[in-house]
Amino acid sequence: MTSENLEALRREVRGWLRENLPKGWGTPEYVPPIRYSRESHELGREWTKKMYDVGYTGFNYPKEYGGIERPREEVAVIYEEMGRTGTPGGPLSLGLLVAAPAILVHGEEWQKKRFIPKILSGEESWCEGFSEPDAGSDLANVQTTAVRDGDEWVVNGQKVWTSMWEFADWGLLVAKTEPDAPRHRNLSYFLFDTSTPGFSRRPLVQMSGEAEFGEMFFDDMRVPHKNMMDEQGRGWYVAMTALMAERSFGGTGFSGGMAAMGGLGTSDLLGANALVELAKNTKRYGKSVWEESAFRQRIMQTAIELEAMRWSGTRMAAKMMKGTPIGNEASVLKNFQAEMRQRRGDLTCEILGAYSQMVRGSTRAVDEGDHVYNMLRARGATIEMGTSEINRNIIAERILGLPR
Amino acid sequence: MMEFSLSEEQEMLKTMARDFLENECPKTHVREMMEDEVGFSRELWKKMADVGWLGLVFPEEYGGSGMNFRDLTVLCEEMGRALLPGPFLQTVLLVGMPILTAGTDEQKKEYLPKIASGDMVCTLAVLEEDGDFWPDGVQLKATQRGNDYIINGTKLFVNNAKGVDYILVAARTRRATEPEDGITLFLVDTTEWGIYIPPLTTMDQTRQQFEVTFNRVAVPASNIIGELHKGWSVLKEAALKTTAALCAEMVGGGEWVLETTVNYAKERTAFGVPIGSFQVIKHKCADMYSDLEYSRSLMEWAAEAIKDDDRDAHMAVSMAKSYCGDTYKIVCDHGVQIHGGIGFTWDHDMHLYFKRARSSDTAFGDAYYHRELLAQAVD
Numbered sequence: 046m047t048s049e050n051l052e053a054l055r056r057e058v059r060g061w062l063r064e065n066l067p068k069g070w071g072t073p074e075y076v077p078p079i080r081y082s083r084e085s086h087e088l089g090r091e092w093t094k095k096m097y098d099v100g101y102t103g104f105n106y107p108k109e110y111g112g113i114e115r116p117r118e119e120v121a122v123i124y125e126e127m128g129r130t131g132t133p134g135g136p137l138s139l140g141l142l143v144a145a146p147a148i149l150v151h152g153e154e155w156q157k158k159r160f161i162p163k164i165l166s167g168e169e170s171w172c173e174g175f176s177e178p179d180a181g182s183d184l185a186n187v188q189t190t191a192v193r194d195g196d197e198w199v200v201n202g203q204k205v206w207t208s209m210w211e212f213a214d215w216g217l218l219v220a221k222t223e224p225d226a227p228r229h230r231n232l233s234y235f236l237f238d239t240s241t242p243g244f245s246r247r248p249l250v251q252m253s254g255e256a257e258f259g260e261m262f263f264d265d266m267r268v269p270h271k272n273m274m275d276e277q278g279r280g281w282y283v284a285m286t287a288l289m290a291e292r293s294f295g296g297t298g299f300s301g302g303m304a305a306m307g308g309l310g311t312s313d314l315l316g317a318n319a320l321v322e323l324a325k326n327t328k329r330y331g332k333s334v335w336e337e338s339a340f341r342q343r344i345m346q347t348a349i350e351l352e353a354m355r356w357s358g359t360r361m362a363a364k365m366m367k368g369t370p371i372g373n374e375a376s377v378l379k380n381f382q383a384e385m386r387q388r389r390g391d392l393t394c395e396i397l398g399a400y401s402q403m404v405r406g407s408t409r410a411v412d413e414g415d416h417v418y419n420m421l422r423a424r425g426a427t428i429e430m431g432t433s434e435i436n437r438n439i440i441a442e443r444i445l446g447l448p449r
Numbered sequence: 450m451m452e453f454s455l456s457e458e459q460e461m462l463k464t465m466a467r468d469f470l471e472n473e474c475p476k477t478h479v480r481e482m483m484e485d486e487v488g489f490s491r492e493l494w495k496k497m498a499d500v501g502w503l504g505l506v507f508p509e510e511y512g513g514s515g516m517n518f519r520d521l522t523v524l525c526e527e528m529g530r531a532l533l534p535g536p537f538l539q540t541v542l543l544v545g546m547p548i549l550t551a552g553t554d555e556q557k558k559e560y561l562p563k564i565a566s567g568d569m570v571c572t573l574a575v576l577e578e579d580g581d582f583w584p585d586g587v588q589l590k591a592t593q594r595g596n597d598y599i600i601n602g603t604k605l606f607v608n609n610a611k612g613v614d615y616i617l618v619a620a621r622t623r624r625a626t627e628p629e630d631g632i633t634l635f636l637v638d639t640t641e642w643g644i645y646i647p648p649l650t651t652m653d654q655t656r657q658q659f660e661v662t663f664n665r666v667a668v669p670a671s672n673i674i675g676e677l678h679k680g681w682s683v684l685k686e687a688a689l690k691t692t693a694a695l696c697a698e699m700v701g702g703g704e705w706v707l708e709t710t711v712n713y714a715k716e717r718t719a720f721g722v723p724i725g726s727f728q729v730i731k732h733k734c735a736d737m738y739s740d741l742e743y744s745r746s747l748m749e750w751a752a753e754a755i756k757d758d759d760r761d762a763h764m765a766v767s768m769a770k771s772y773c774g775d776t777y778k779i780v781c782d783h784g785v786q787i788h789g790g791i792g793f794t795w796d797h798d799m800h801l802y803f804k805r806a807r808s809s810d811t812a813f814g815d816a817y818y819h820r821e822l823l824a825q826a827v828d
Binding site: 318321335338341342344345346348349350352353354356357359360363364367377380381434436437438440441442444445446447448449 | 454711714715722723725726728730731732734735736738739742743744745746747749750765768771772817820821823824827828
């Protein structure tokens with residue numbers, strides 16, 4: 046790969062982006078679609094397809110499963126150019142994050158050929174049916190059943206807290222297939238078409254008032270036997286692969302998932318600047334909140350914790366670069382960032398005082414009600430992707446070696 | 450470029466330090482020194498000099514080995530873990546460093562090789578009655594008389610003052626509008642006439658502190674370190690390094706507490722099972738681990754920032770000191786609690802760390818002070 050070729054590619058990508066980005070992109074006139082709306086999903090789908098067709102996405106998978114094989118240097122140039130302008134995201138789907146990695150490891154040849162290409166191209170979206178009303182932290186306590194009937198399985202039950210539920214074309218599903226088998230060996234894993242009769246879904250409204258997640262219902266839904274992934278009774282292990290894929294996203298720290306979840310950008314060293322400004326601009330009992338020692342202390346504690354997170358992320362990334370697996374360490378990062386998010390949310394609302402009552406939709410809400418929303422949404426942070434309690438168990442048992 | 454993993458040499462230094470201190474500074478030695486009127490062992494000091502610790506960060510021309518600040522913190526972690534008694538940070542960073550950075554050529558040639566060889570043990574005397582490390586606190590007067598300065602007054606919280614050869618004294622040599630102006634550093638020979646050093650009865654006996662009274666003590670002007678009236682900025686730089694090194698000690702001590710507590714929780718049984726199988730105990734241990742992980746990140750950042758002379762070094766040190774101080778205290782709280790009755794006894798070593806955590810937190814500004822410093826930077 047000569048540098049002239051790379052420069053030619055750079056010009057090509059730059060030109061392509063100029064022609065294909067949505068009209069007005071990067072200017073104040075551009076109004077992005079509302080988060081989680083159908084418009085945002087469609088935009089992501091069309092954008093991913095366009096990029097896939099010219100070979101700008103779909104890397105890291107073999108060609109026979111629709112992967113785009115390009116030299117690393119070319120991929121870097123493509124990412125750099127896209128990073129420069131910013132681009133619309135992908136469709137609302139767990140395809141790339143969970144489905145494709147799980148299918149690649151556990152899927153049969155026909156499943157890999159059938160499903161992975163359309164995940165990479167963005168044409169088909171995926172959701173995952175995991176948690177149930179009675180299976181949260183105790184994930185193995187799945188009650189949804191699948192009963193064999195000829196070449197099909199008949200599924201009955203309910204799933205909750207489904208991410209990317211609304212527009213998914215396909216779903217991943219763990220169901221109990223051997224009611225008498227011991228725990229962890231009684232489950233099987235299925236890929237199902239969300240247009241199958243007997244399947245229905247509805248939004249699950251969180252305490253913040255929006256429906257980021259959904260609920261799925263199975264009422265005699267029939268799934269062909271060939272759509273089972275891996276062997277019958279091995280669903281728990283497939284589910285663990287899927288979870289690890291999700292958690293390694295969480296565990297990559299600041300370069301990847303955690304930063305996105307915590308809403309942290311690259312640090313400007315005093316990451317709490319926004320809080321400082323808010324405190325300076327908020328008057329309580331006639332004087333600025335920033336003058337109150339109690340608030341100064343807590344705001345600076347937030348700044349310290351943000352830096353601690355940044356450097357722990359850096360240290361973790363350095364370990365990974367050296368090839369040390371960090372699996373269980375992800376629990377340390379996950380808990381800290383989730384609990385820190387709650388502390389920050391609470392502190393922000395306490396700075397606002399009476400105005401912390403005004404939510405999105407009120408013309409009097411401070412910063413369009415975002416602070417209050419973030420405070421409420423943060424309550425979920427210590428519950429999703431393993432509760433803080435489950436993660437503390439992981440730290441104690443798998444890192445410190447305390448008895449189960 | 451920040452490096453967060455230890456180099457091969459640093460790994461070797463760490464292993465060597467742990468072995469050395471396990472042999473030379475077991476808890477029996479620490480407890481012996483707690484009862485000792487001087488509070489540290491000259492014999493051990495000499496051995497530390499022989500393995501190169503006292504000259505670690507000094508240039509080779511002054512008898513040192515020219516290693517960097519991050520290397521020193523690797524050593525400090527192990528000293529904190531072993532609760533090493535003695536004025537190591539005082540001698541190397543609070544007295545040695547000011548001589549190296551602000552001293553004359555004669556002073557450097559005279560003192561630094563002696564520090565490196567272990568023949569000159571030093572400490573710093575800054576704090577007075579108000580107990581705070583700040584320029585306004587320095588009220589002890591030094592007045593010129595011929596070629597000498599006459600020092601008169603009392604210093605408090607002076608580490609290991611009784612057993613040292615020299616004390617670096619911060620004294621007021623003139624009144625100015627800015628409290629930082631008019632502070633001068635004098636290197637005082639402790640054998641001079643008129644110095645009284647009664648012990649302070651303090652909680653943390655692993656690091657003994659003294660009151661030092663100077664009764665018209667004459668110090669030659671040639672013993673001024675740095676410029677007349679301009680001592681505070683020299684002191685501030687030395688304190689910055691010491692604070693970062695103290696953070697390394699705190700992380701090292703905290704890790705001993707975590708390991709000891711986790712081992713106890715695996716062995717101690719109650720109601721027929723190890724107490725470490727109870728989730729209340731597990732979760733406390735997990736919190737200790739997590740707090741120490743983030744303390745280490747901030748401490749290593751601060752150490753690297755100082756090593757690289759980074760413009761963020763002050764901020765990094767304040768963040769690290771505040772976080773490590775809070776962490777060491779809570780880790781020891783959990784350590785004592787999880788040990789139950791035995792952890793509350795004098796015989797168990799847990800209280801030594803518990804008390805060391807408290808004395809380390811107050812030294813060079815506690816967590817509240819450093820958070821306030823950070824706040825002032827964005828006022």
